[in-house]
Amino acid sequence: MKRLLMLAAAVLAAVLAPAVALAVTDAERVAVYRDFRAAFDARRYPDALPLAEKLVALTQEQYGANDRELVNPLANLGTTQYRMGDYKGAEEAYLRSVKIAADTGGNGDRLLLRPLQGLGATYYATRQYEDASVTLQRALDLSRNLDGLLNPGQMPILYPLIGSLVSLERHGEADREFQYAVRVAQSAWGSTDRRVIRPVDRYAHWLEHMGRYPSARAAYARELTIAEGTGSRAARLVIDPLLGIARSYRLEATNGSDEETAQYVDPFAQSSLSGLPEHAGRGLNPDGEKALLLALQTIDKMRPVDHELRGTSLMELGDWYLCADQADRSLARYREAWKEFQQAGSTAPLDAPRQLAYRTPASSAARSPLAERDSTDEHSVQATFTVKHDGHTANVTTSSSDATAAQQKTVLAAVRRARYAPRLLNGEPVDTEGVTLVEKLLTKRPRQP
Template identity: 60%
Template sequence: MRTPSSWLILAAAVVVSVPAAATTDAERLDVYHQFRAAFDAHHYQEALPLAQQLVTLTEEQYGASDRALVNPLSNLATTEYRLGDYKDAEAAYLRGVKIVEDSGGNGNADRLLLRPLHGLGVTYYASGQYEDASIALKRALDLSRNLDGLFNAGQVAILDPLIASLVTLERHDEAERQYQYAVRIAENAYGTGDAHVLRPLDRYAHWLEHMGRYGTARALWARALAIAEQAGRGTLLVISPLHGIARTYRLEFVNGGEDETLAPGDPFAPGNDLPPSGMNSQRLNPDGERALQLAMQAIDKTQPVDHLRRGSTLIELGDWYMSSGLVSKGVQTYRDAWKELALGGSTATLAAPRQLAYRAPSTSITRSHLTERDNVEEHFVEVSFTVTRDGHTADMTPTATDASESQQRLVLSAVKRARYAPRFENGEPVDTQGVKLHERLVTKKPH
């Protein structure tokens, strides 16, 4: 005869032996639709538990290593990425990549690998892991080209963060090749004269400016201007190219052209740091000022007037006058720009000083020809100073350095000659204390 306790044990055993109800496609699809609704509405905190639930349901239905998990894992990782949780996003993307790789597919032609690989690269970039980002994104780029063709437009989403990673890593030759490739993708997809080509041209030209290749950048801006004028979508497309043309003339005048080389002799010798030759021996090319005047005309023809664009153009014009030595005219133009920006809703551009002219010492890592050699070592000087209301510098003081006193003097001299656009408060220029400049220098290693 069974005791009551034995009946309880038997009942428990029966309960345990009954399998859980299997997850169904309909259940997963319902959770997915809820997830998409929250995610597409940018309610990422609401989307997160749904994405986690979708991963759990898929695991229950297919197992922890099935390829069906890759897309739910990517959804979860993307949600975590949008929430700024890069660590968990990285883990989820990596798990998706591993599932695909372990499934025995062709890694060079498996479309399921593309999304987690792309997401992993973007996550690495967002978390400052630029080398890892470049590796993952290059792999995703190669996969995209294998799957959809060398010039497929879909690869642009991968190409943009790859370029940003290469630029940050200072891998300039690789970055330039990818900038050029982005232009070719747009040309192949839309035609060489289509307005879609303007965005990659704009990005490439801005990078060339940053690299000091002003003539090459200006040629791209001129091409962009021709495309904008023919696009037939309104005159405002010409604003950015006109700004670029003017800016490259100004920067070339201030910093020297890309074909200029350092004077022969020892670049570490003292007294080798004259102001930019253009600022003393030649005038600014008037074509730059004309370009800005054309931009103003294009803005004023469009109604209602775009005050932010008008303000940004006046800032470029103010920069032009300041670089020409016409300080009073430049400051007044900035005042006019501030009024336009205020009407447009944001004066942030004029809320801090902006560097207009700075000629780094010849020992700067940006100028020295010895940076690729093995017999050099790097030092730094950080300077704090005041930018006055007329754009000059004052009260220069080294705040951190491991450089020699002579190197510090060179940096201080360069900062003294620098020119800035002043900060504005309530429409008027004001002094700004505590402005910082960090200069990296290279020197010969001691024998």
């Protein structure tokens, strides 16, 4: 009997041996993760993808389909798919990761941060801005609750959230988050650290985009001050704020400002850019031209010369002279810029006309806050025209519209007054036919009796 029991045990052990041998171990998962990480960090995403999928499968086999050990492997899979442009696959992986983390650890679980951020970024990349804003706000709140209101780890969450808010035209919320990003950077690194430059620059561009040119100029001036104190990198870092300062002067002169200048102290009212010529025209502040010439002087001292950066600065100077009605000087700068871009490898910045000055009609949707649109009807006018080699528009016509004749007339008049930088062909400014502009207009909806 004893021998029979021993034989049975031996048979059973032989049957179970393959299953035991096939059981997933931590060491096996760690080895797969290391291979995945090496491929992912080297940006070999096609090689990383099957490893990420294998890691999910191994983890699920070892712990089960709903265990929290799956949260990070699923987030890794989603991130790999995101980097490869497979947004549908990424969304599915992130959603599953979020659900497991929330189900096993609650809505305050730190494990939620990565998949929430990835899911929000995926929604943003696929232009699902409402879903992106909700998901990213959830991630942001969690980050602030876990690590403090001003923790720098929230920065990668803030910017896609801001992008979503801008796309949803929730401008007031976007403005607050732009300012908050600057506060976070200052709190984390100090007000003069070069890492503060990027959030300040982004906020300056936002203010410029919103037509708040004096405020934008103040932000660019602040960026310039920080850049000047960065030591060996200062020469490169001062260029962008100098161009921004000049651009804010130009746009304010040509488009007007959507804020009261008197509320702000203009940082260039008492110019520190002395020793440079003054050639302003059409109400342009001469400090803008001085900023551009200073940028070019700085670039010319850099070794090796950055041809793309020099081309960009010359292009901005050409824009300045064009808006100052100094056509000859403007076209000369454009020709120089084209040569610099050619040396840099691409003349794309000058391959199509660029709008420099355009005042939207009073009924434009761009001038109306989102909250005021509920009682209005929206109409559109598409204008087609030629941009001449000197930047003026010609042959302005309506190509499609559902607006009234009077509304179309206001749009066509605005387009005729607009100024464009001309397209350059083989280094020479040329006419460009078939340029289009779409203007959305609002009309008050009649009250219902």
